[in-house]
Amino acid sequence: MTDRVDAGTAEELADRVESGDLRLYELDDHADADTAAAARRLVVERDSGAELETTGEYAFPAEQAAGSNIENMIGAAQIPMGVAGPVEIDGGAFEGETYLPLATTEGALLASVNRGLSVIDDAGGATARVTKRGMTRAxxxxxxxxxxxxxxxxxxxxxxxxxxxxxxxxxxxxxxxxxxxxxxxxxxxxxxxxxxxxxxxxxxxxxxxxxxxxxxxxxxxxxxxxLSGNLCTDKKPAAINAVEGRGRSVTAEATLPREFVEETLKTTPEAIAEVNTRKNLIGSAKAGSLGFNAQVANVVAAMYLATGQDAAQVVEGSNGIVSVEAREDGLYAAVSLASIEVGTVGGGTKLPTQAEGLDVLGIRGGGDPAGSNADALAECVATGALAGELSLLSALASRNLSSAHAELGR
The missing domain is CATH 3.30.70.420 (Hydroxymethylglutaryl-CoA reductase, class I/II, NAD/NADP-binding domain)
Incomplete structure (x- = not known):
């Protein structure tokens, strides 16, 4: 984005920082946001020997981010974004078919979620509901x-x-x-x-x-x-969030016909149910875990990054319990997430890439009625988490987890 930068001014400002005349955070008072960021890059490059050319390539107005999302900006970190789906969601707030945007550097994650969404969609889709709302401060x-x-x-x-x-x-x-x-x-x-x-x-x-x-x-x-006594509890593992919830408590469920499990997931409802019981429930209990699941945090983090959420709140977002039951005609599976703290207005949702992630879901901005868009986002996150759980549990049940990772380069 060098066309937005006054290179001479950036050089001059970097010299003034190095001489002690200015501090990094004062640069925004002496130049536009892009030039201030370029000056900081120069200071860091000189100090570290790093080349920050790619960091300086970004496609959003620097003054937008520097004003509300970050301090001492030098550029942007780019994370690959993909989509999984489509999947049909019957939600209390979200209704219809959608792709789920996920941003991650973890190979095999998108493929795993996509496989789970495929079998869910073939079975008629997922049902999702927000069961409790309430952001806390204690x-x-x-x-x-x-x-x-x-x-x-x-x-x-x-x-x-x-x-x-x-x-x-x-x-x-x-x-x-x-x-x-x-x-x-x-x-x-x-x-x-x-x-x-x-x-x-x-x-x-x-x-x-x-x-x-x-x-x-x-x-x-x-x-x-x-003003915060840690009983809120924000961005820390806490039983109160697992029990009482924080933000939005949401559940997504699906019922898969036995032939879908056998043909697509390459295993049986009974085998998936046993892995869930022994791994997600007994194993998690023995470990003293607050999350009784296989990889909920993976999907929560990827969807948070793709839609402009506070990534640190994946700590609470991983408070999930997976329920699996083998039935005569197939498999019932559900994931209940106690603390999904999301929004569709404010914060990182205003940045262009993240706003586009919300546009993929059709829920950017305020909803009608108020709160319905954030509810819909929580339902989409839960559906993605359910897909990830089904895919990973079935991979473990069929013993092909390591081969899938090797093939996809994770």
Missing amino acids: PVFRTSGIAESQALAEWVRENTDQLREAAESTTSHGKLLDVTPYVVGDNVFLRFRYDTADAMGMNMVTIATGEACDVIEGETDASLVA
Whole structure:
């Protein structure tokens, strides 16, 4: 993208950084975003000896990304994107046939998901539903002791409407659903849960919760220690998310005729069910895992990257339980994902490539009714995860996993 860069200015700015006259983050105040990024590349190239020509080739307005998605921008990391499908989805929000966009560097992943989607589609498609919604933020307060902690918990229960009014005054879209107190000695954690419509909503709920915390400090003797007390829980493995959910809890299921399993997946319903029980359920339980699945994180991460989601939230997104039952006429399979934190507005969804990923699904921007597009995205993610599970479990059951990886160069 050198045609957008003033090379002389970039060189001059790089010299000023190296002399100590400017810091990297100050470059945006002295040049347009593309030139500032070029100057940073020069500084890094000189310091490291790396050549960043490809990093400097990007197809989006630098000022768009530098303004809301990244700091100290030097360019872009390109990840191969592919599609799997098509597949028919009967969802509560998504209805119809679609390709699923996935961005990854892992060979064999797209082929695996595509195989699973193929057999699901041949069997009539997947059914998917969002079963619970709620983005959370959980501040922690300090009290004088257990008596005051209990009093604070009771006050919150009795004054939720007052907290709701304060929180919702900061947003035109977010709605406070409930506040749950957790008392630990002289600590009180308050888990605020919001409907964030089509936004993933972390910034929204953080600002709203901050406003509610001001009310609590004004009306009680408790002191706010941290706006996030880790009981939310964001971007960390946590049983509370696996049990209570965060963002959207969603399930996708399919029933496959026995002949489809035998002809396409090259195994039997009974063999897949046994692998699921011994690997996904017993093996995961023995390991103390929060995810009872084979590769949910693979699909969640790839679809998050393709559609502009916060990739770090794949930690919660991998909280998935796979249910498989061999039946007389075939195989029932379902994946339930407790914490799919996605949005179709805001954040990375505004960047061109990621917006195009949402366009593939037909769900970019706000939905009608509000929240329906983000629900639809969650249903698509769950369907992709189900396909990945069916494909991998059947590969294990038929003992051809290693040969598939060798053939596809993974």
